[in-house]
Amino acid sequence: MASGKFITFEGIDGAGKSTHIPFVTQLLRDRGLTVVATREPGGTELGERLRELVLHHKMHLETEALLMFASRREHLAQVIEPALARGDWVISDRFTDATFAYQGGGRKLALDKLDRLEQWVHPHLQPDLTLLFDVPLEVARARLDAERTLDKFEQEKADFFANTRAEYLRRAAQFPHRFRLIDSTRPIAVIQEDLRAIVAAL
Numbered sequence: 001m002a003s004g005k006f007i008t009f010e011g012i013d014g015a016g017k018s019t020h021i022p023f024v025t026q027l028l029r030d031r032g033l034t035v036v037a038t039r040e041p042g043g044t045e046l047g048e049r050l051r052e053l054v055l056h057h058k059m060h061l062e063t064e065a066l067l068m069f070a071s072r073r074e075h076l077a078q079v080i081e082p083a084l085a086r087g088d089w090v091i092s093d094r095f096t097d098a099t100f101a102y103q104g105g106g107r108k109l110a111l112d113k114l115d116r117l118e119q120w121v122h123p124h125l126q127p128d129l130t131l132l133f134d135v136p137l138e139v140a141r142a143r144l145d146a147e148r149t150l151d152k153f154e155q156e157k158a159d160f161f162a163n164t165r166a167e168y169l170r171r172a173a174q175f176p177h178r179f180r181l182i183d184s185t186r187p188i189a190v191i192q193e194d195l196r197a198i199v200a201a202l
C-alpha cells in the first residue's frame, strides 16, 4: 500500500495557516489521496475539551505545556497514527513545533523539558513536511485585529510573538529537511503557486 505523509502547518497567529489548509487539502484530494485534516490542540473529543481549557484559562506554564502534550498524545493515538497506518495522508493545523515556539520561545519554558516530553509522546514520528507561514509581527497583528475575538495566546504582547516567531525560525534552520519557509506577506494567489509546487514534489 502507498504510504501517506504527515504534513503540519505552523506560524504565529495571523500568519495565514487557516487560509491555506483547505487549498493544500484539495490539491491532495485532487490526486485521489485520502486526506485527514485535523488540528492541535484538539483533533479528538477529549483534545477539543483540553483546547477549550488551555486557550481560555490562565494556568501554570508547565500545566499549559503538559496539556498541549496530553491533547497530542490522544490525537496521535486516535487520529494521526491510525490514519498513517491506513496509508492516508494527514494534515495538521499545528503540532509539536508549536509547543516549542509558543511555550518554549514565547513563554520561555526550558526547551530540554519540551525535548523530554516530545521523546515521551512521539519518540519516532516527525512530520514529513512542515509548512512554516512567516510574517512580521505587525502584519500578523493587523490581520488578526481586522478579524476576530482573540483567544489567550492571540492577546499576548509583541515580545511574546517575536520570541515565538524566532523559535519557529530557529527550528526551521535546525530541521531543514522537513521545513519549508513560506513568505506569507505575499498575495494569497502567489503563495498558492508555491504550495502547488511543494505539494507536487511530494
Ligand SMILES: Nc1ncnc2c1ncn2[C@@H]1O[C@H](COP(=O)(O)OP(=O)(O)O)[C@@H](O)[C@H]1O
Pocket (backbone or CB within 6 Å): 011, 012, 013, 014, 015, 016, 017, 018, 019, 020, 133, 143, 144, 147, 184, 185, 186, 187, 188, 191
Ligand atoms: N497572504 C495574505 N494576504 C493578505 N491577507 C491574508 C493573507 N493570508 C491570510 N490573510 C488574512 O489574514 C487573516 C488571518 O489569516 P489566517 O489564515 O486565519 O491565519 P492563521 O490561521 O495563521 O492564524 C485572515 O483574515 C486572512 O484572510
Ligand SMILES: Cc1cn([C@H]2C[C@H](O)[C@@H](COP(=O)(O)OP(=O)(O)O)O2)c(=O)[nH]c1=O
Pocket (backbone or CB within 6 Å): 013, 018, 039, 040, 041, 055, 068, 093, 094, 095, 096, 098, 099, 100, 102, 103, 153, 154
Ligand atoms: C498546538 C499548540 C498551539 N498553541 C497555541 C497557538 C495558538 O495561539 C492557539 C490556537 O491555535 P490556532 O490553530 O492558531 O487556532 P485558531 O486558528 O483558532 O486561532 O494555541 C500553543 O501555544 N502550543 C501548542 O502546542
